[in-house]
Amino acid sequence: MRATLAIAWREFAGYFATPVAWVFIVIFLALQGTLTFSVGGFFERDQADLLPFFQFLPWVFVLLVPAITMRLWAEERRLGTIELLLTLPVSQGQAVVGKFLAAWAFTVIALALTFPFVITVNVLGSPDNGMIAAGYVGAVLIAGCFLALGAAASAITKNQVIAFVLGVALSFVFAASAFPVVTDFLSHNLPVLATIARKLSLVDRFETFTRGLIAARDVIYLVSFMIFWLVANTVILEHRKAD
Amino acid sequence: MDALIEIAGLTKRFGGFTAVDGVSFTLARGEVLGFLGPNGAGKSTTMKMLAGFVTPTSGSARINGHDVQNDAVAARRELGFLPEGAPVYPEMTVAGFLRFIARVRGYHGGEARDRVDQALALATLDGVRQLPVETLSKGFKRRVGLAQALLHDPPVLVLDEPTDGLDPNQKFEVRALITRMAPDKAIIISTHILEEVEAVCSRAMIIAAGRVVADATPAELARRHPSGRLEEVFRALTRPAAEAA
Numbered sequence: 363m364r365a366t367l368a369i370a371w372r373e374f375a376g377y378f379a380t381p382v383a384w385v386f387i388v389i390f391l392a393l394q395g396t397l398t399f400s401v402g403g404f405f406e407r408d409q410a411d412l413l414p415f416f417q418f419l420p421w422v423f424v425l426l427v428p429a430i431t432m433r434l435w436a437e438e439r440r441l442g443t444i445e446l447l448l449t450l451p452v453s454q455g456q457a458v459v460g461k462f463l464a465a466w467a468f469t470v471i472a473l474a475l476t477f478p479f480v481i482t483v484n485v486l487g488s489p490d491n492g493m494i495a496a497g498y499v500g501a502v503l504i505a506g507c508f509l510a511l512g513a514a515a516s517a518i519t520k521n522q523v524i525a526f527v528l529g530v531a532l533s534f535v536f537a538a539s540a541f542p543v544v545t546d547f548l549s550h551n552l553p554v555l556a557t558i559a560r561k562l563s564l565v566d567r568f569e570t571f572t573r574g575l576i577a578a579r580d581v582i583y584l585v586s587f588m589i590f591w592l593v594a595n596t597v598i599l600e601h602r603k604a605d
Numbered sequence: 606m607d608a609l610i611e612i613a614g615l616t617k618r619f620g621g622f623t624a625v626d627g628v629s630f631t632l633a634r635g636e637v638l639g640f641l642g643p644n645g646a647g648k649s650t651t652m653k654m655l656a657g658f659v660t661p662t663s664g665s666a667r668i669n670g671h672d673v674q675n676d677a678v679a680a681r682r683e684l685g686f687l688p689e690g691a692p693v694y695p696e697m698t699v700a701g702f703l704r705f706i707a708r709v710r711g712y713h714g715g716e717a718r719d720r721v722d723q724a725l726a727l728a729t730l731d732g733v734r735q736l737p738v739e740t741l742s743k744g745f746k747r748r749v750g751l752a753q754a755l756l757h758d759p760p761v762l763v764l765d766e767p768t769d770g771l772d773p774n775q776k777f778e779v780r781a782l783i784t785r786m787a788p789d790k791a792i793i794i795s796t797h798i799l800e801e802v803e804a805v806c807s808r809a810m811i812i813a814a815g816r817v818v819a820d821a822t823p824a825e826l827a828r829r830h831p832s833g834r835l836e837e838v839f840r841a842l843t844r845p846a847a848e849a850a
Contacts, residue, residue, distance in 0.1 A: 364708065364711060364713070365708070365709045365710075365711065368705060368708035368709045369709065371705075371708075372694070372697075372705045376694070376696060379696040379697075380696065441692055441694070441695065442688065442689075442690055442692035443692040443693065443694055445653070445656075445658050445688040445689075445692060446686075446688055446692050446693070446750075446753070448657075448658055449656040449657060449658050449681055449684070449686045449688070450681060450706070450709045450710065451678045451679075451681040451682040451709070451710060451711075452678065452709060453677070453678055603658065604653065604658055604659045604660075
């Protein structure tokens, strides 16, 4: 546990050792602000809730979370430090979890910095803050899902650009799998897969949270999703660490 | 004999290419083994398998009785490893990096501080402790890698080219350090500098095309050529067959 936290802490500090962390946070907040206020029609709707904010959040994650995870393993590979890290007395699972926790903590900080939205909506009206809190819980969980996915993508390559593109593509698949265009196509051709695709969708699950509902099955699904990709990350690492 | 390293039939194939071909030996406390061989002979791959980084195709390796595959974490606790090229996280300071290593190795509080201070002193890094690694010269980086390997005072040291990139004074210091540590440890170093083998190693092993072609004391090895020079023996044993014929 202590070793896992030591790895997490080193990785977390690494984000702030370069301007990457600040650039990411600024772009994330600017993008969320633009989408919420302009595209989402936050004021025009005249409703005291954060639905326009939460509506775009998964798609911003699809684009930006792989930017957080792309360096996790690709950079270790490029620098050769992977050989150092994986010959320390830690299991590969501990290293995978340590890095994941660092990326998750960083994302939670970026999310926490969206607090002005919560203040704004509370100043302008009297929203259901329980619903907003549930939305944030859902946001933290799907962020974890995209991070686990992106980290596994990063373990495949030593090129950060490839890790990023692969991470976005995989994230998009799991975000968009409940889109009508996908499910309609599948229900015409392969009805079984349509149901599965709808159930796999991270965005559908997230919408339940934003309506103020924290359901055990959604939480279990999202946590299982994370664990699955963390295990995949460990397996990829085991097979490709020395390549 | 107190065998700290036991390697049996260690083999690594990459596709159709055999990088390491049935290497077996044991190394006892007090021995310093010099790995010699042309580039690509399999020295680094053997060391990586010993450190548990590369999975062997067949064969086994044990460090102080712990199998490097089945009991990997325990084996790595007993090992100080300097990987090829001495990789270190560039954005970290020297002391910050060593504190990280100390924490991962399970030290905390005052003990971690003492370990870091000792490692800094052993590798003569005190003057640069607060500098980021990326600003250091090649020789300093190599010593940071060395400090990392020595931090937990392990019984087994595997050092891939520990003196590469060092100036003559630094080389001398590192060799003196290895000689000082030798009585309590089993040490493997790889090097291209043959005089280094004669200076610090109690045993020299020449590897060519993945196989051990010679294993003796440096002095014995040198006597195998009429000139009595290790360099001539090395050339005779490792020259490609076509050229030798």
